Amino acid sequence: MPSDHRLHPLSIAFGLGAQLREFAWPAVALLVGARSTGAPWESWILLALIPYTLLSVARYVSFRYRFDEGEMVIRTGILFRNERHVPYARIQNLEATENLLHRLGGVVEVRLDTGGGQEPEATMRVLAKGAFEEMRRRVLEERGAAGPREDAATAPLSRTLLTLPPRELVLYGLIENRGLVLVGAAMGLAWEFAWGDRMTWWQRGGERTDRNAVRELVREWTSGIELPFDLASRVVLGVLAVIAFLLLTRALSVVWALVRLHGFTLARWGEDLRMQYGLLTRVATAIPLRRIQTLTMRESVLHRWAGRASVRVDTAGGGAGGSGRTERAWLAPIIVSGEVPALVRHVLPELDLDAVQWQPAAPGAFRRAIKVPLLLVGLLTLFLVPSKGVFALAALPVLLPLAAAVTHLHVRHLGWAVTEAAVLFRSGWLLRQVSVARFAKIQAVALDESPFDRRAGMARVRVDTAGAGDRSHRVAIPYLPRDTAESLCATLGAAAARTEFQW
Amino acid sequence: MSDPSPIADGAPRPLDPRVITVDRLVGAINAVVVAFALLVALLIVVVAPRVADWMKPLAALAWAAAAFAVAYRAYRWPAVAYRYASYRVDARGIEIRRGVLWRQVITVPRSRVQHTDVAQGPLERRFGLGTLLIHTAGTDHARVQVRGLEHATASRIRDHLLPDEGGDAV
Numbered sequence: 001m002p003s004d005h006r007l008h009p010l011s012i013a014f015g016l017g018a019q020l021r022e023f024a025w026p027a028v029a030l031l032v033g034a035r036s037t038g039a040p041w042e043s044w045i046l047l048a049l050i051p052y053t054l055l056s057v058a059r060y061v062s063f064r065y066r067f068d069e070g071e072m073v074i075r076t077g078i079l080f081r082n083e084r085h086v087p088y089a090r091i092q093n094l095e096a097t098e099n100l101l102h103r104l105g106g107v108v109e110v111r112l113d114t115g116g117g118q119e120p121e122a123t124m125r126v127l128a129k130g131a132f133e134e135m136r137r138r139v140l141e142e143r144g145a146a147g148p149r150e151d152a153a154t155a156p157l158s159r160t161l162l163t164l165p166p167r168e169l170v171l172y173g174l175i176e177n178r179g180l181v182l183v184g185a186a187m188g189l190a191w192e193f194a195w196g197d198r199m200t201w202w203q204r205g206g207e208r209t210d211r212n213a214v215r216e217l218v219r220e221w222t223s224g225i226e227l228p229f230d231l232a233s234r235v236v237l238g239v240l241a242v243i244a245f246l247l248l249t250r251a252l253s254v255v256w257a258l259v260r261l262h263g264f265t266l267a268r269w270g271e272d273l274r275m276q277y278g279l280l281t282r283v284a285t286a287i288p289l290r291r292i293q294t295l296t297m298r299e300s301v302l303h304r305w306a307g308r309a310s311v312r313v314d315t316a317g318g319g320a321g322g323s324g325r326t327e328r329a330w331l332a333p334i335i336v337s338g339e340v341p342a343l344v345r346h347v348l349p350e351l352d353l354d355a356v357q358w359q360p361a362a363p364g365a366f367r368r369a370i371k372v373p374l375l376l377v378g379l380l381t382l383f384l385v386p387s388k389g390v391f392a393l394a395a396l397p398v399l400l401p402l403a404a405a406v407t408h409l410h411v412r413h414l415g416w417a418v419t420e421a422a423v424l425f426r427s428g429w430l431l432r433q434v435s436v437a438r439f440a441k442i443q444a445v446a447l448d449e450s451p452f453d454r455r456a457g458m459a460r461v462r463v464d465t466a467g468a469g470d471r472s473h474r475v476a477i478p479y480l481p482r483d484t485a486e487s488l489c490a491t492l493g494a495a496a497a498r499t500e501f502q503w
Numbered sequence: 504m505s506d507p508s509p510i511a512d513g514a515p516r517p518l519d520p521r522v523i524t525v526d527r528l529v530g531a532i533n534a535v536v537v538a539f540a541l542l543v544a545l546l547i548v549v550v551a552p553r554v555a556d557w558m559k560p561l562a563a564l565a566w567a568a569a570a571f572a573v574a575y576r577a578y579r580w581p582a583v584a585y586r587y588a589s590y591r592v593d594a595r596g597i598e599i600r601r602g603v604l605w606r607q608v609i610t611v612p613r614s615r616v617q618h619t620d621v622a623q624g625p626l627e628r629r630f631g632l633g634t635l636l637i638h639t640a641g642t643d644h645a646r647v648q649v650r651g652l653e654h655a656t657a658s659r660i661r662d663h664l665l666p667d668e669g670g671d672a673v
Contacts, residue, residue: 442612442615443611443615443639443640443641443642443644444609444610444611444612444615444639444641444643444644444647445609445610446607446608446609446610446643446644447607447608447609448605448606448607449602449605449606449607450604450605451604451605454606462643464639464641464642464643464644465641465642466640466641466642467642468642468643489608489610490610492610493595493596493598493610493612494595496612496614496615497595497596497612497613497614499614500614501614501615501640
């Protein structure tokens, strides 16, 4: 009989920590406020911890797992017992997260994912590192034994596909502006403190004090500065402030990238892609290749200046999660443009990006595409004429060429292609994106015709896949000649029908 | 199996014509609601003291025109929509056409059908119609709807679209 395993005893502390995190900021704010008013808040907060501690202990005591033949069994609960059987073959991902505190204790937090729905099948907070290695070995072994694809060709093949040295991370930080996220977080923090201050102010019966830490700091910094009053200096000062802000956010962004993505490695491991990154919080995660639904390559203007691109994948079930999940969907946060085809070949062997024959939009696409902007410009002018009179017409010599130029560039950068295994779509003039949907992952194909399309004899073909996020770039090819669209739909429908969809 | 005629022959088929009647009834109910709401709004505006007398018959005329437009649309539109709606089932899957101004053709391969429902509202039940709902793992087309099928036809398409191990093994 296989023996039961428990979590690491530190689980009690980490479980408590996770529960506290939800109201940690108000608590900190209260503590700060309490210190300034001299009220005995601290002791009350400690008292409130007791039920949480008991809960945490109960969870630790009741959580057991064991490795059975063909499946893992996880038991939880004291009053309501719950026994969950997870077959090894169904485990898609064992994701290990390890922050600074975890590392001090030599433990990891493990999420066990089966790809069914949004929630992980089990979260193990926390396991000893050795126990996690043991679990991973077991799962891999058992999954290999049970898996249908076990043959010589897929014998453990491990290969590093991408590593990001600090230089690349600095570039990543400069290109993707992550600094604003940090600024947002800092503003949230400041708000919490201000809120704590208001709480204590209310407690003390309306007597307003200036004990707000943030406000006081700002006042201290600015007290020595005399603002010049002529307009020119003000403008210069304002411009300087904006530049300083931009530089600061980029610098923060670089720091964020260096810390968060430190030591990023992407490796292929059998039928999985494995990723590892992080300086303070180390994350190790895996994406089974067959869970990849679509693949998108992205190049902004900055990317092109630096000769870089980024590659992301939409995985089923993972697309609708929070911001933490989308980060994990980056296959390559940044990569030298020339290396993208090689990377893609490793991930989707059936696709050779260099051999793709791109097709342009229909010849009349510009005439079809310009109609809507023209209509908008016309309406705008009509609305402005009553109030601004003839002057409203003065904008036309600027707006019309602008609309024409933008439309022309937009249409020129559209492209689509069909290979033996996938359909590709590219669009974008400033931000260029290429999306790939494999036939085996196509769920439905739709042909759309608007009244504009019909007049121009055109149609749009949309390819629907699982796990596409709201804002992800999808394969939706506009301005196709009507008959081309029709035959493309038939081709894709038939190709999808020939393949078997597997989660 | 008791299939009187094969459904999966790849021939385009129209919807059941009774859907026009159902949609006209639904449209009539909508028209009455809209006309009533407009009437209430109109009365509120007309009893306001600042409205000149000569505007009142004009407002009544406007109401009549709007009510007529809504009613006319409720009567005409279902027949037009019916002309542009069709479906085609073959061994590979189903293809659905619909839309008058904005037209759409949706192809769902049979191998991508997760599960199917046949639903019936009260009016549909009265007329022996059903709505076929096809669920896929997709995002935009996670649920594809075919309204206005004869209930028995909807059930037959559903049986055809079901995964093989469910239908043929028995």
